[in-house]
Amino acid sequence: MSFETVIGLEVHVELKTRSKIFCSCSNEFGAEPNTNVCPICSGFPGMLPVLNQQVVEYAIKAGLALNCEIADYCKFDRKNYFYPDLPKAYQISQYDLPVCKKGYLDIEFGGTKKRIGITRAHLEEDAGKLVHQGSISSTPFSLVDLNRSGVPLLEIVSEPDLRSSQEARAYMEKIRSVLLFAGVSDCKMEEGSLRCDANVSVRPSGQATLGTRTEIKNLNSFKAMEKAIDFEVQRQIEAIEDGEEIIQETRTWEEDKQITRSMRSKEEAHDYRYFPEPDLPPLRISRKWVNDIIQSMPEMPEQARERIMDEHGLSAYDASLLTLTPDFLGFFDECTRYYHDGKIISNWMMGEMSKLLNQKNLDITQCKINPVHLVDMLKLMDEGRISGKMAKEVFEAMFETGSPPEAIIKEKGMEQISDEDTLEKIILEVIAKNPRVVEDYRNGKKKATGFLVGQVMQATRGQANPALVNQILARKLNS
Amino acid sequence: MELYELTLHELQQVLDKQEASATEIISSVLGRINKVEDKIQAFITLDEEGAMAQAQQCDARGSFSGLDGIPYGLKDIICSQGMRTTCASRMLENFVPFYDATVAARLKAAGGILVGKLNLDEFAMGSSTEQSAFFPTRNPWDLTRVPGGSSGGSAAAVAAGEIPFALGTDTGGSIRQPASYCGVVGLKPTYGRVSRYGVVAYASSLDQVGVFSREVGDCAQVLNLIAGKDSLDSTSVELEKPDFTSFLRDDIKGLKIAYPREYFQEGIETEIKNTVKQALLKYEELGAIVEEVSLPHSEYALPAYYLVAPAEASANLARFDGVRYGLRDFQAENVIEMFSSTRAEGFGDEVKMRIMLGTYALSSGYYDAYYLKALKVRRLIKNDFDKVFADYDLIVAPTTPTTAFKLGEQVGDPLTLYMNDILTVPVNMAGLPGMSIPCGFLEGLPVGLQLIGRAFDEGTLIRAAYAFEQNTDYHQAKPDIGGDII
Numbered sequence: 025m026s027f028e029t030v031i032g033l034e035v036h037v038e039l040k041t042r043s044k045i046f047c048s049c050s051n052e053f054g055a056e057p058n059t060n061v062c063p064i065c066s067g068f069p070g071m072l073p074v075l076n077q078q079v080v081e082y083a084i085k086a087g088l089a090l091n092c093e094i095a096d097y098c099k100f101d102r103k104n105y106f107y108p109d110l111p112k113a114y115q116i117s118q119y120d121l122p123v124c125k126k127g128y129l130d131i132e133f134g135g136t137k138k139r140i141g142i143t144r145a146h147l148e149e150d151a152g153k154l155v156h157q158g159s160i161s162s163t164p165f166s167l168v169d170l171n172r173s174g175v176p177l178l179e180i181v182s183e184p185d186l187r188s189s190q191e192a193r194a195y196m197e198k199i200r201s202v203l204l205f206a207g208v209s210d211c212k213m214e215e216g217s218l219r220c221d222a223n224v225s226v227r228p229s230g231q232a233t234l235g236t237r238t239e240i241k242n243l244n245s246f247k248a249m250e251k252a253i254d255f256e257v258q259r260q261i262e263a264i265e266d267g268e269e270i271i272q273e274t275r276t277w278e279e280d281k282q283i284t285r286s287m288r289s290k291e292e293a294h295d296y297r298y299f300p301e302p303d304l305p306p307l308r309i310s311r312k313w314v315n316d317i318i319q320s321m322p323e324m325p326e327q328a329r330e331r332i333m334d335e336h337g338l339s340a341y342d343a344s345l346l347t348l349t350p351d352f353l354g355f356f357d358e359c360t361r362y363y364h365d366g367k368i369i370s371n372w373m374m375g376e377m378s379k380l381l382n383q384k385n386l387d388i389t390q391c392k393i394n395p396v397h398l399v400d401m402l403k404l405m406d407e408g409r410i411s412g413k414m415a416k417e418v419f420e421a422m423f424e425t426g427s428p429p430e431a432i433i434k435e436k437g438m439e440q441i442s443d444e445d446t447l448e449k450i451i452l453e454v455i456a457k458n459p460r461v462v463e464d465y466r467n468g469k470k471k472a473t474g475f476l477v478g479q480v481m482q483a484t485r486g487q488a489n490p491a492l493v494n495q496i497l498a499r500k501l502n503s
Numbered sequence: 504m505e506l507y508e509l510t511l512h513e514l515q516q517v518l519d520k521q522e523a524s525a526t527e528i529i530s531s532v533l534g535r536i537n538k539v540e541d542k543i544q545a546f547i548t549l550d551e552e553g554a555m556a557q558a559q560q561c562d563a564r565g566s567f568s569g570l571d572g573i574p575y576g577l578k579d580i581i582c583s584q585g586m587r588t589t590c591a592s593r594m595l596e597n598f599v600p601f602y603d604a605t606v607a608a609r610l611k612a613a614g615g616i617l618v619g620k621l622n623l624d625e626f627a628m629g630s631s632t633e634q635s636a637f638f639p640t641r642n643p644w645d646l647t648r649v650p651g652g653s654s655g656g657s658a659a660a661v662a663a664g665e666i667p668f669a670l671g672t673d674t675g676g677s678i679r680q681p682a683s684y685c686g687v688v689g690l691k692p693t694y695g696r697v698s699r700y701g702v703v704a705y706a707s708s709l710d711q712v713g714v715f716s717r718e719v720g721d722c723a724q725v726l727n728l729i730a731g732k733d734s735l736d737s738t739s740v741e742l743e744k745p746d747f748t749s750f751l752r753d754d755i756k757g758l759k760i761a762y763p764r765e766y767f768q769e770g771i772e773t774e775i776k777n778t779v780k781q782a783l784l785k786y787e788e789l790g791a792i793v794e795e796v797s798l799p800h801s802e803y804a805l806p807a808y809y810l811v812a813p814a815e816a817s818a819n820l821a822r823f824d825g826v827r828y829g830l831r832d833f834q835a836e837n838v839i840e841m842f843s844s845t846r847a848e849g850f851g852d853e854v855k856m857r858i859m860l861g862t863y864a865l866s867s868g869y870y871d872a873y874y875l876k877a878l879k880v881r882r883l884i885k886n887d888f889d890k891v892f893a894d895y896d897l898i899v900a901p902t903t904p905t906t907a908f909k910l911g912e913q914v915g916d917p918l919t920l921y922m923n924d925i926l927t928v929p930v931n932m933a934g935l936p937g938m939s940i941p942c943g944f945l946e947g948l949p950v951g952l953q954l955i956g957r958a959f960d961e962g963t964l965i966r967a968a969y970a971f972e973q974n975t976d977y978h979q980a981k982p983d984i985g986g987d988i989i
């Protein structure tokens with residue numbers, strides 16, 4: 025029997041506003057534990073939430089980027105549960121009236137386009153986190169760090185439109201890309217500012233009703249998400265084939281064992297006892313506000329892709345890679361301001377640059393090369409002052425040091441020799457030293473020039489302009 | 504007259520004319536407290552040294568304005584920086600906030616001297632102050648009786664001459680009912696008029712901070728100080744704030760007063776009804792137009808209240824889990840056990856009962872039948888009031904069905920106890936301003952007259968209350984606290 029996989033994702037995105045969602049504490053990542061805290065985000069008696077308007081603005085921006093309808097009227101609700109990292113023992117979230125709903129994202133996977141529905145996107149506050157010294161099983165106590173408590177989150181819930189782990193990944197990458205372009209989140213999975221839970225079920229191909237789903241939590245990298253989904257799909261198929269029933273439950277991904285494990289079943293599921301948050305008046309979002317935000321929306325990746333394909337004649341493939349992140353696109357755009365040939369820039373970015381970034385596991389914001397320096401390097405090539413081969417060396421040095429290409433060439437003494445008189449002198453010396461080769465050439469062994477060019481290169485330590493060398497050599501040999 | 508017997512505005516005059524110093528006032532007040540407190544037991548925390556030190560600083564400055572040199576007390580659910588705030592609960596017995604509630608900060612900024620923190624039913628849940636985890640407060644008019652609640656400590660302290668004014672909170676009648684039982688003025692402003700920031704929440708959509716004083720004018724003055732938008736409370740309302748003392752005019756000619764027939768029905772003691780009807784006659788005599796109206800959904804207010812308030816309370820009190828502050832059971836083996844044993848030990852029975860009620864009302868499968876329906880009832884109650892206020896300026900009714908009952912009499916009988924709130928709860932459900940002023944005595948116990956106004960029209964309440972006060976002398980009666988405790 026063949027099976028179809030059905031996946032829906034709940035993606036949590038931290039909004040990178042200056043302050044937290046309900047208090048004025050800083051929203052920066054990585055501060056010392058319990059330094060970005062106040063009585064409000066630590067749930068002290070008598071404290072009240074005050075909604076940060078920038079959070080709403082970011083949510084609207086995100087909603088627009090996700091092609092959602094922005095609500096005229098939405099409200100906040102309390103989601104009740106006890107956990108030591110949840111200071112009020114309820115999370116302020118949005119239950120039945122989210123800020124954004126009915127959106128979609130188009131993904132491209134395996135050459136085909138597919139539209140993934142977005143049910144809703146709602147605002148909520150993050151909880152703190154528990155910290156354990158040493159191993160969780162041997163430590164006698166837990167510590168609570170509330171820096172993250174009250175960090176604004178947008179939870180984006182997809183329709184069950186995804187059919188494979190690869191599609192799920194493509195969808196996640198698309199969310200990341202549009203939210204990065206919208207400028208509302210830094211979407212770093214490794215820092216937890218982008219997280220996701222996956223609802224996974226399988227059904228016999230052709231069956232209309234959905235199979236029983238499980239929810240996988242704790243997916244904190246693209247790789248973990250793909251592996252966990254693949255594992256879970258396989259587990260469910262095997263269970264069904266063995267005649268077992270799938271239990272609706274929450275499972276967690278265990279990275280070290282590479283398995284999903286049951287956390288709790290539906291029967292043990294929390295009753296969150298949602299009710300409207302009485303401390304916050306309902307939120308009305310004026311159409312004027314939404315329109316103002318629409319006017320100020322930055323370019324989205326799809327628009328950027330069209331634009332650079334148009335302006336620079338790039339292939340769809342190159343253009344979509346260049347528009348994965350606004351930083352990558354920004355580098356490209358900056359280069360094209362000073363250099364006419366977008367394709368050449370694209371080739372360098374997609375080639376050498378991506379290779380080196382991957383090798384060093386860096387992203388482009390950490391890249392030392394200044395776009396203007398890349399352009400300078402390209403111009404040096406055009407002027408014939410460096411060869412393509414030398415350029416790669418210069419590029420690597422720029423990547424290491426961030427120095428301008430001129431300085432690197434000077435320091436390494438590697439400027440290309442394009443002075444005809446100098447080259448002619450060297451070529452005449454080489455011809456004089458190799459009478460036999462010259463004779464071979466004149467007797468019809470045209471390949472012999474290769475040897476002579478090599479000799480010239482050796483004499484110039486590779487710095488001779490190869491085009492000029494060929495030209496002059498041909499002239500001298502044929503004269 | 505002793506200084507402690509003076510009202511707020513009389514004390515201001517005394518200071519202004521340099522007839523007494525702040526130190527003398529505080530000494531007099533502390534003397535009175537020391538004399539009667541073992542009988543009344545209104546204070547959970549008393550800061551004699553701090554109050555004297557502030558009075559001395561005040562005198563050193565030499566000039567007096569606002570509340571400079573004026574003593575006051577806060578219901579012990581209002582956070583006071585550096586002074587223990589217990590909510591009359593074992594849970595917070597040693598909790599000292601490092602922040603002031605907005606109302607506390609505003610009184611402090613006006614120069615007032617915080618003498619101490621006043622007793623209440625634990626977390627403001629109760630109508631007699633017997634639910635305090637520490638001790639019950641007694642009614643200054645009869646020490647065998649309750650002062651009402653939950654702000655019983657505030658009402659009793661003001662009535663007993665321990666302080667000229669105090670702040671309380673009113674969720675279902677917790678200011679008006681004890682004001683009525685203790686024969687003082689109690690004002691619950693419109694929901695949103697006064698900031699709730701720093702006031703430990705019982706039922707967030709109903710809680711409102713208000714004032715106890717011996718005279719209406721003092722109440723208006725304190726309201727001037729505490730009212731107004733607070734950026735730290737999103738439910739506080741941005742509205743131009745009138746000078747509430749400008750309503751202290753002995754003139755209510757043409758004022759249209761309604762009395763709802765539902766507030767004079769069975770279950771309300773006949774003598775209370777008669778006393779209130781006398782007050783209505785007084786209003787007519789003073790030139791008001793007095794007519795009967797109907798608030799048909801009144802009877803549903805109490806059951807709806809006992810769904811909404813416990814539901815919100817169940818969430819509001821969930822933060823007392825032993826993790827960050829307050830009581831913690833350090834013997835517990837794991838975190839779940841720590842949560843439950845801390846809460847089992849920290850909360851009293853009434854609090855536990857309301858948390859369970861609220862948890863149940865919000866549970867999946869019951870939400871629509873209980874909580875959602877209660878919200879709809881709330882809307883109907885509001886509509887009832889809106890209809891009346893389309894034609895009338897003010898509603899007048901009894902504050903409570905009876906006068907103060909005996910200590911212990913209603914313990915263990917929550918349904919009877921809850922009936923105490925039957926006349927006050929609708930006002931909270933509709934978010935309106937309400938006030939109780941003394942309007943007579945039955946067998947030596949005060950009777951309260953409840954005034955209910957349009958939203959944000961505390962002015963009319965103050966005007967009508969002042970006119971009544973100017974033409975009666977119930978507010979001048981003082982309890983004799985000589986009797987023995989039985």
Ligand SMILES: [Zn+2]
Binds near residue numbers: 060062064065174
């Ligand atoms: Zn904070």
